[in-house]
Amino acid sequence: MAGVDDFAQVLESVPGGGIILTSVDAVADWARGHSLWMMPMGTACCAMELIAASFSRFDFDRHGSIPRPDPRHTDVMVVAGTITRKMAPAVKLLWEQMPDPKWCIAMGNCAISGGIFYYDTYSVVRGVDEFLPVDVYIAGCPPRPEALQDAVLRLREKVRADSMSPGRRRAIEGVLPLPTAGDGTAEGGSE
Amino acid sequence: MSLLLGFAYGLAAVGLIAGGAVIGVWWERKVAGRIQLRLGPQQLGPAGVFQMLADVPKLLFKEDIVPYGADRPTFRYAPMLVFAPIAASVAVVPFWAGWAPLDSVVGVAFFLAVPSVAVLGMLLSAWASHNTLSTIGGMRAAAQMVSYEVPRTLAVLSVVVLAGSLQPTEITGAWRWWWVPLTAVGFLVYLIASVAEMNRGPFDLPEAESELVAGYFADYSGFRWAIFMMAEYGSMIAAALFGTALFLGGPAWFAGVGGLIAYVGVACVIITAIMWAKWTFPRMRQDHLMTFCWTVLTPLALVQLLVAGAVAVWL
Amino acid sequence: MSASDITLAAAVAAMIAGAAGTALTRDVTRLVVSLGAFLLSVAAIFLIVASSLLAIAQVFVYVGGVLVLVLFALMVVHRDTDERVGLDSLHDIGAAAVAVAVFAGLVALLLPLAGTTGSQTRALPNDIGAFLLGDGVVAFEIAGVLLLVALLAVLVVVKGGEDR
Amino acid sequence: MIVVIGCAAAFAIGLYAVLTRRELIAILAGAEVMLGAANVQLVALALARGGDPAVASGFSLLVVVVAAAEAAVGLSIVVTAYRSGARSRLEEFGEVDAE
Numbered sequence: 138m139a140g141v142d143d144f145a146q147v148l149e150s151v152p153g154g155g156i157i158l159t160s161v162d163a164v165a166d167w168a169r170g171h172s173l174w175m176m177p178m179g180t181a182c183c184a185m186e187l188i189a190a191s192f193s194r195f196d197f198d199r200h201g202s203i204p205r206p207d208p209r210h211t212d213v214m215v216v217a218g219t220i221t222r223k224m225a226p227a228v229k230l231l232w233e234q235m236p237d238p239k240w241c242i243a244m245g246n247c248a249i250s251g252g253i254f255y256y257d258t259y260s261v262v263r264g265v266d267e268f269l270p271v272d273v274y275i276a277g278c279p280p281r282p283e284a285l286q287d288a289v290l291r292l293r294e295k296v297r298a299d300s301m302s303p304g305r306r307r308a309i310e311g312v313l314p315l316p317t318a319g320d321g322t323a324e325g326g327s328e
Numbered sequence: 329m330s331l332l333l334g335f336a337y338g339l340a341a342v343g344l345i346a347g348g349a350v351i352g353v354w355w356e357r358k359v360a361g362r363i364q365l366r367l368g369p370q371q372l373g374p375a376g377v378f379q380m381l382a383d384v385p386k387l388l389f390k391e392d393i394v395p396y397g398a399d400r401p402t403f404r405y406a407p408m409l410v411f412a413p414i415a416a417s418v419a420v421v422p423f424w425a426g427w428a429p430l431d432s433v434v435g436v437a438f439f440l441a442v443p444s445v446a447v448l449g450m451l452l453s454a455w456a457s458h459n460t461l462s463t464i465g466g467m468r469a470a471a472q473m474v475s476y477e478v479p480r481t482l483a484v485l486s487v488v489v490l491a492g493s494l495q496p497t498e499i500t501g502a503w504r505w506w507w508v509p510l511t512a513v514g515f516l517v518y519l520i521a522s523v524a525e526m527n528r529g530p531f532d533l534p535e536a537e538s539e540l541v542a543g544y545f546a547d548y549s550g551f552r553w554a555i556f557m558m559a560e561y562g563s564m565i566a567a568a569l570f571g572t573a574l575f576l577g578g579p580a581w582f583a584g585v586g587g588l589i590a591y592v593g594v595a596c597v598i599i600t601a602i603m604w605a606k607w608t609f610p611r612m613r614q615d616h617l618m619t620f621c622w623t624v625l626t627p628l629a630l631v632q633l634l635v636a637g638a639v640a641v642w643l
Numbered sequence: 644m645s646a647s648d649i650t651l652a653a654a655v656a657a658m659i660a661g662a663a664g665t666a667l668t669r670d671v672t673r674l675v676v677s678l679g680a681f682l683l684s685v686a687a688i689f690l691i692v693a694s695s696l697l698a699i700a701q702v703f704v705y706v707g708g709v710l711v712l713v714l715f716a717l718m719v720v721h722r723d724t725d726e727r728v729g730l731d732s733l734h735d736i737g738a739a740a741v742a743v744a745v746f747a748g749l750v751a752l753l754l755p756l757a758g759t760t761g762s763q764t765r766a767l768p769n770d771i772g773a774f775l776l777g778d779g780v781v782a783f784e785i786a787g788v789l790l791l792v793a794l795l796a797v798l799v800v801v802k803g804g805e806d807r
Numbered sequence: 808m809i810v811v812i813g814c815a816a817a818f819a820i821g822l823y824a825v826l827t828r829r830e831l832i833a834i835l836a837g838a839e840v841m842l843g844a845a846n847v848q849l850v851a852l853a854l855a856r857g858g859d860p861a862v863a864s865g866f867s868l869l870v871v872v873v874a875a876a877e878a879a880v881g882l883s884i885v886v887t888a889y890r891s892g893a894r895s896r897l898e899e900f901g902e903v904d905a906e
Binding site: 655658661663666678685688689693704705715716719732733734735737764771796797801 | 808809819820822824829848855859861863866873875877879885887
Binding site for chain 2: 670671672675676679695696699700702703706707708710711714715717718719767768
């Protein structure tokens, strides 16, 4: 994405370039927000709720989200379930295979903090945010599909506030806590 | 002058395939939703018709990944080699009674031969990804597509024999209503072989995104992957249009605009039926797929050809 | 020089370029792409000088069939090598001399024959069909039998390889 | 005329490929180039000598079909040779196994 960043920098320095930048941003963010294809990283019981969310009664396709098992085709990785230390490198590899821009949802207590495996376990990663930049956390053990849909809608708000230019984050709609304009490249809980 | 006209036709064909693919993806998601007791895209526009307006720019703005060790130019341009022949094959479709963009005397052979170049693009993209799984997926796709060309060609031949011509406009001109019951088996074989040829379910072994993770285009992201998808939908559109014209008479029903509308309408019904089949039948196993081609479809097509030939001689 | 002459010259140039690429490239995909360019330009020449049916048959059989087989075989044979495959060749003066001599001989032999202008009409599919099922029916049938024999031969060869 | 010269050149290039290549499949590709060039030559000369275009085309059609059969058999031999001992290069065929 370096080329896009450079282009954004050039546009910002040109008079009137900001208008182009914000217009492209508006289109891109609208498109990205309404077409969040999921990489279902289901490893444990939360995966059942993740699967249920896509099918009848809950119907994720309403929001334009469809599951694609190939990381190269997806936008948001939903980590649903316990991630063990053995699994963590595989999850990281899959995350790195996803093309930018990409987002991550930590679904369920195990993905947030290790959940019930937080104590007395040698093998469980205590939260996927140890190695992935998580954008949205969903609490629950497991959370209901409605909670996952809410997470996607929250993520859409976050995407809408995004910008091509790393220095420019637009005013945030909604109540999500995001880094304010000017403090650089921090994105969610990544660094 | 003819060069300019050809250029205009080319642009129109690409527009038809790309636009048809965009509408087709939306329609497929609605059909799939109905079959699975859900609603499909809903939020953008009435019944979600503008869903693809979000999906296409998103794919355009995605990162264009070229994997480490990939053969760069081949990796980048192989998707075009898949898309271009399928867009070209639309040229011989007789949209109007007695008129096709390219009214060739070998139009039927053109329609069958030119899309087979797409197999080459698939194999090249699979090989250029420098990924063992992509390579295996590409070989799966090539084996399937080369095999299913045989029953497909044989099925179309029965209509060619009846009409005594390889020219699509002449075939639709010579079409009679009793061809439909006579070549019903051939039409079925043509449809099944076409579905296998375009790598769609229940024959989508080359893609099989939920089990085998997307075969030969596993390493493509963003718009290059979308080109593969467009080729798939384009080949579905072309096969439905051509099958309707040859087996069902297509534009020969009514003269003028009414004929075109009825023709495209029936083709849309066939496209919907193909989607219906994809979301209803479970995926076949690879060896069953090949056995089905060689022991069921090919003999059926041969018998159909024999019957059509006998009738053509008897007439 | 008319437009069709220019198209013909372009097709011939593409044919020679494709042949040169097939002979000289070291990369598997370049070899396949060059061979494909060669075969397609042969089809183009057929389309211009002889018959559209012949051109379509060339595309169908060669590009859609034989070239896919070549690529298929290349992929099978080089599957387990990790780095990019290089196709080496043993360039030497002798081979080049033989090729140049053959070229000179062919041109000297055939160019006088091509001087006379013959018919410029192209064959229609119906005419070709009438020939194949009329005067040429014996050749046609023999070709069919040969195809069957080739099919059986491929099966036997591949099965035999599996048993060994 | 240009076709005749071009085909002679393509034939010679194909011959060069057959003579210099060491990989069996690349040799087959060279042979395909020679066949294609000869086939075009056949048609072009027949038409230039005033032959019937239908006969020339029909004959070339048969050549195309037969050449495809030849390619299929050749490639199956290559793949089989590769499978029984991973040989796909010319030098490795110096000594044929006793059985």
